[in-house]
Amino acid sequence: MNDFPADFIFGSGTAAPQYEGAAFDDGRTPSIWDTFSHSGRTMGATGDIACDGYHKYKFFVKLMVDTSLEAFRISISWSRLIPYGRGPINSKGLQFYNNLINELISNGIQPHVTLSHLDLPQALEDEYGGWLSPKIVKDFSEYADVCFKEFGDRVLYWTTLNEVNIAALGGYDEGIAVPGRCSDRTRCAEGDSTTGPYTVVHNMLLAHSAVTKLYRQKYKSTQKGKVGVNIYTFGLLPYTNSTEDVMATERAKEFYIGWIMNPLVFGDYPDELKKRAESRIPSFTKEESEQIKGSFDFIGMNHYITVFIKDDPTMMSDMKEFYADLAVELIIERGGAPVDQYPVLPSGLKAMLEYLKQVYGNPPIYIQENGQMTRRNGTLNDTTRVEYLQAYIGAVLEAVRFRSDGGE
Template sequence: MQQLLRSVVAQLFLQLLLVTAILGEDHYMRADFPADFVFGSGTSASQYEGAAFEDGRTPSIWDTFAHSGRTNGANGDVACDGYHKYKDDIGLMVDTGLEAFRFSISWSRLIPNGRGPINEKGLQYYNDLINELITHGIQPHFTLTHIDTPQALEDEDGGWLSREIVKDFLEFANVCFREFGDRVLHWTTINEANVASLGGYDEGAIAPAHCSRRPFCAKGDSTTEPYTVVHNMLLAHSAAAKLYKEKYKATQNGEVGINIYTLGIVPYSNSTEDVIAAQRARDFYFGWVINPLVFGDYPDTVKKRVQTRIPAFTEHESKQIKGSFDFIGSNHYTTVYVKDDPNTKRDIKDFYADMAVELIFGQSTGAPAEGYNVVPWGLKELLEYLKQAYGNPPIYIQENGQMTRRNATLNDTSRMEYLQAYIGSVLDAVRNGSNTKGYFVWTFLDCLELLSGYEKSFGLYYVDLDDEELKRYQKLSARWYSNFLKGKSSRLNAITQVKENVSLSL
């Protein structure tokens, strides 16, 4: 009787799921995307590699931050041990059907002092990683820095607060282009330039933990430092892009871009105040980085509100920055409604006080998600805005994924549903003329998360931290993504996988 009841419940659940899929979800396949559109997944050096003290690597600002106890007691000393296990992981990528893998280079592994001699063992590791990816037909998409500036540069000059880092970053980029550019065609200079600045120099929530709030941050000035950091990042990016164009592009034929964190932004109401506030939020979040790249200067809205606290570009710098990109990398997770907040009361005059808006997270479509609110239309709206405001530049969605609690439950249906919805929204945008070139799931493995340590996860694969070999296990979302990449229907694939999952659980 109990077995019969379970069977009836399972069948009712599957019928309900099938009806939901037919009525409420888009049906699409890999073949519906352009032939040159690329699908992949990614991670970063600090979150994946481990081997933090091996073979000549020195600490980065992220190591220092993590060892201060700010990431729930977690650190990247071992992480996923990708430094030793990358071949096995690339085997999983092949099984999954990944077309590309986005990864960052540990600056302090390749050039331990931030400038000067190259670490030959670090050089060998990245050469081996690149060669292994290419051997298996997987495009390497490399990011030069992902919130992990060498601690040596931070101690000596102040890291991104100093103009000296422009020269240091240029030399680092030159080494990477020279040593790896014959095989790496896709370069992102800086990951989330806007968030690296805000989190590290306004809020103190990530490395190097600067802010004006004492004693939360031991040092920093939130009124000016975020603007100085993004300014220096843009100078460093444009210098690296110029170097690549002049010295390497003719022979290597690659592309160079920069990455920003992007929210879907919509007005809270139709009031004039909220509509203006939403545009102001776009100018601060996106325009802060993209406007100089496209138009040669910061948005007028930003300059008028921040005034002398934001550095000014010289005529030469403006010319160098304008057009210094082949693509924009977008990290996107969810959407917010923006409400005007003209009477912002903050103890500190900083980015958020300058922006003067209230951010309200949008409601999920369907069942509430465990992590980010699922608002796939927000990504479509974002891509349309980037198309209209900036002349439809090439875009790679370099991070998109669902956060869940980190546990051994492999049936991550919320992540599967999230990916199905958001990839569908990308297809809608492409069909509407968006010049979006690729999509990367964040992340390939459960790894060290920069804000939550090992308590939260984004991975397609679970990593058992209690196992000496750090064994990897495929999740339901990985099966869904793999089947989609191998040509199956997004809808039928989802139904089939969940059906198998329910059968196994009863």
């Protein structure tokens, strides 16, 4: 670790649905994750107990100290803090987050906070469709205002939303993630895959930029914090050296990454995405474009796996939705890795870091999620995870050195 710059931060992270448990305790109301996980679509896995961090947070902070972590990324359960999405603050929820943040700081661990990590209050989903409605912008901004007011004296790093791109695709195109919407009625009771993900990303970007504007106008001068947003980044490499696959890979970068990053940096969606999605993707007004452009202090980046891109124009003849618009085949080269583990291809992470630098002006980046799935085997043999992390930390170090040396 001493090979990294002094200001490089090593930490760990989790999310309220994964960590807190106590799903129905002390005034917390259901989120869309609770509803989805109790629908039978997660093979019995719920957040009812999870790691029981709500009760055991001091124990977990001690483990972080023993591991020499410098930072810990948490998310706030909106429905624990404000049970029905708007209205009165839940005093017990407020006390929990104050206690957790204070425990981290007293042990020298920097808190990084995500405002929404796939757990929108179910009350707002029921009322107006959650992220499908522009009404979410006002409610999300008021919720963020509470968080900044109550915790901003100690929290300097705020991530508004987690994996904007994948949250929209998984939850509103494929129906495999919360809230489980899609066009396929054999899998989803409701939803429209042709417009859903484009609408959701649009509203998420508007909500994110409104929250950033709020923080900068009301809190930044005194709290001195930073606000960013998180996207998922596959490593994206061409399957062959053919012109078609190389061009398809560039298109995939625009669809998966540019879909979010282009509005944040340039004020609008990529031209190729707009051309293919046509009227199914909403347009920004001039005022919205100006508000979104530059509305971040850092980019949160999640990365686990590299995929190879093969051009597939036959996709465009299918139903009009994101993957048909993209028109590629995603290929995972496992290299002998079992199906329940990620292949170790750290070159994909390095390539994405360099892509964000070259195309989007070298923004500050926090890799907020990265790691290896490891099946429990009754032992402490964690070799596959060790090898994965060593390889990916090495790739990050190469990218950092490349940047510091002035490399292009």
